[in-house]
Each structure stands twice: as C-alpha cells, then as structure tokens.
Amino acid sequence: MVDISKISTEKRNENTKNIDLSSTCEILKLINDEDKSVPLAVEKAIDQIAAVVDVVTETFTNGGRLFYLGAGTSGRLGVLDASEVPPTFGVGNEVVIGIIAGGDHALKYAVEDAEDSKEEAVKDLKKYNLTAKDFVIGIAASGRTPYPIGAVEYANELGCNTACVTTSENSEIAQVSKYPIEAVTGAEPLTGSTRMKSGTAQKLILNMITTASMVKIGKVYENLMIDVQMTNNKLVSRAQRIVMEITGVSEDIAEEYLLKFKSVKYAIFSIISQIEDVKIIEEILTENNGNIRESLEKHKK
Numbered sequence: 148m149v150d151i152s153k154i155s156t157e158k159r160n161e162n163t164k165n166i167d168l169s170s171t172c173e174i175l176k177l178i179n180d181e182d183k184s185v186p187l188a189v190e191k192a193i194d195q196i197a198a199v200v201d202v203v204t205e206t207f208t209n210g211g212r213l214f215y216l217g218a219g220t221s222g223r224l225g226v227l228d229a230s231e232v233p234p235t236f237g238v239g240n241e242v243v244i245g246i247i248a249g250g251d252h253a254l255k256y257a258v259e260d261a262e263d264s265k266e267e268a269v270k271d272l273k274k275y276n277l278t279a280k281d282f283v284i285g286i287a288a289s290g291r292t293p294y295p296i297g298a299v300e301y302a303n304e305l306g307c308n309t310a311c312v313t314t315s316e317n318s319e320i321a322q323v324s325k326y327p328i329e330a331v332t333g334a335e336p337l338t339g340s341t342r343m344k345s346g347t348a349q350k351l352i353l354n355m356i357t358t359a360s361m362v363k364i365g366k367v368y369e370n371l372m373i374d375v376q377m378t379n380n381k382l383v384s385r386a387q388r389i390v391m392e393i394t395g396v397s398e399d400i401a402e403e404y405l406l407k408f409k410s411v412k413y414a415i416f417s418i419i420s421q422i423e424d425v426k427i428i429e430e431i432l433t434e435n436n437g438n439i440r441e442s443l444e445k446h447k448k
Contacts, residue, residue, distance in 0.1 A: 299320060
C-alpha cells in the first residue's frame with residue numbers, strides 16, 4: 148500500500164473543510180481563493196523553469212526533441228501542450244511529443260492503473276527511438292507516480308537531459324531528475340484532487356517551457372507569432388495582421404506577400420529586406436536558424 152500521508156498534495160485543506168455545507172457562491176469563492184495561490188507557487192520556481200528552458204532551447208537548436216510523460220491529468224496536460232506547439236510555432240509534430248500512460252484512450256477515459264508501471268514508460272519511449280539528443284520531462288503532481296519516474300530514469304540511462312514538473316515537495320521524481328521543477332501548491336480544495344491547483348500550476352509551467360524556448364529559437368518577433376500556420380480563416384486574418392503590424396504595409400500588400408510566400412516569416416523578411424527571391428530568403432534564414440531578427444541584422448551589414 149502506498150503511504151500518501153507525506154505527500155503535500157494529499158493533505159487536507161483547512162480552508163475548505165466545510166465546502167459541502169457552503170452555498171454555490173461560497174463554494175466558488177473557496178475554489179477561487181485557493182487558485183489565487185497557484186501563480187505564487189509557480190513564481191517561486193522561476194529559476195528552476197529558466198534552467199529547463201535554456202536546456203530545451205539548446206535541445207531544439209541541436210535537432211533534439213522534447214518529450215512529456217505523465218499519467219491522468221498530468222499526462223493530458225503534456226499531450227495538450229505538445230499538440231498546440233505545431234500550429235502556434237510552425238514546427239513539426241515530432242518536435243514536442245506528449246505521451247500519456249495508457250495511450251490515447253486515456254485522454255478521454257480514466258485508466259487509473261496505467262500510472263503504476265515504470266516498464267510501460269520505457270516501452271512507450273522506445274517506440275520513438277529516444278536518443279541522448281532528446282529531453283524528457285516527467286510530469287507528476289505527487290512526485291511519486293511510477294510511470295513518469297520510469298521515463299526519467301530510462302532517459303537518464305541513455306544520457307538525455309531530464310526534468311520533472313511536480314507540485315509536491317521532497318518528491319522522488321525530483322530526486323531522479325537533472326532539472327527538477329517544484330511548484331509546491333499545497334493542499335487541494337478537494338483532498339487529493341490534483342486536477343485542481345496542481346493541474347493549473349502544471350499548465351502554467353508547460354506553457355512557459357514551450358513558449359519561452361520557441362521565443363529563444365526565433366519563432367517569435369516582438370510578441371508576434373511569425374511562424375503561425377494559416378490553417379483556417381481566423382489564422383489567415385491573424386497572419387495578415389502580423390505582417391501589417393511589423394512592416395506597416397496595407398492589408399492588400401500583406402495578402403499579396405502571404406499568397407506569394409505562403410509564410411508569415413518569409414513575407415515579413417521580403418518586405419523589410421526588399422528581397423523577392425524565395426531561394427535567397429531561404430538561404431539567409433537557414434544560415435541564421437530561422438531567426439528573423441538576426442537575418443535582418445546580418446543582411447543590413
């Protein structure tokens with residue numbers, strides 16, 4: 148039997164002991180009051196998150212991949228973050244990979260016993276031919292879940308950089324991770340329901356990791372998503388506005404360049420540099436790892 152008495156996310160919350168006697172508004176206020184503590188817990192882990200972002204950035208620059216592994220809510224959040232990276236930043240589906248214990252079926256349906264096997268995590272990672280170039284992050288609110296711990300341990304054996312995202316203190320997964328992230332959110336409004344404060348903290352941290360690393364590899368200009376994929380009408384309109392915002396051209400000119408290059412980044416670079424040849428643009432951007440600021444600076448010289 149697992150001793151959960153020492154796990155901080157399993158402790159009873161004194162502030163919500165009478166939640167079952169509360170009115171609807173009182174219940175919501177209790178939950179909201181507890182949620183307010185989450186960003187503060189994340190803030191305390193900023194230095195740990197920054198260390199992970201820097202290594203993830205290096206991983207992407209060197210052609211490596213980022214893997215998230217977790218069970219239940221933790222696994223779903225990893226898959227969610229991974230699935231939103233390609234359309235937002237224009238990278239392939241293989242750059243950030245989310246794996247949940249129990250497979251895709253577990254995204255919609257609870258597969259509670261799937262988290263208890265370290266071996267399953269190893270099997271899942273072997274399907275992707277994990278190498279030392281890759282970065283593996285185990286996500287576990289309690290910090291003791293065997294599945295993500297097994298993933299981190301296996302990745303360590305291969306020489307990968309590893310990290311964890313946990314909301315418990317003094318956890319097992321933090322001990323085996325090279326770059327632990329520990330945002331201690333304390334007792335949940337409902338005892339042990341880590342889909343609540345813990346899940347919110349994990350979502351914030353995963354957003355930080357992928358967003359900051361994508362900014363650092365040049366997927367963002369100012370605060371605009373210059374590699375956004377134009378896969379629906381809203382995103383086409385967003386692409387036009389980004390081109391207009393950065394270059395100052397009219398909507399018609401922005402549309403013209405987007406139709407020509409099928410790329411926000413290429414359209415922006417062409418307008419600013421006044422280079423129309425797509426091969427030359429491609430060469431310059433490739434030389435600078437796709438970073439539009441660096442490409443424009445070097446072109447000026």
